[in-house]
Amino acid sequence: MIPKNSNPRCQAQTKSGEPCRAAATSGGLCFFHANPDKAAELGRIGGRKKSRLPAEVPNPLPKLDKVSAVQDAVEKLIADVYAGRLHPRVAAGLAPLLNLQLRTVEATDLERRLEQVEKPLARAEAEDDRT
């Protein structure tokens, strides 16, 4: 036996005041009336597709193996967002990663510089031992 109410309609009304004709979910409302934020979100996505802002990074990122390279990349990202070449959402997604990369290369940079200081010191000490 098939229940009469197996395919209930949404209880809400459309913007024009007519009953919504979409299929209702368990709450008695259709997906969009039950999730008004979702509709706005989908609308925004649709709007973004029509805009000229590219969703992808326009240029491949350079090698970020030095503090200065990360700084250059950040500078370029800011310029790209400012000029409308890069979507702010992409930049916002990259920001914490660049931050992480900066901290990583900063640590490597420090190690490299420490090595440059320590090596001659060790050599000098070795020479001192010989005398």
Ligand SMILES: [Zn+2]
């Ligand atoms: Zn509805």
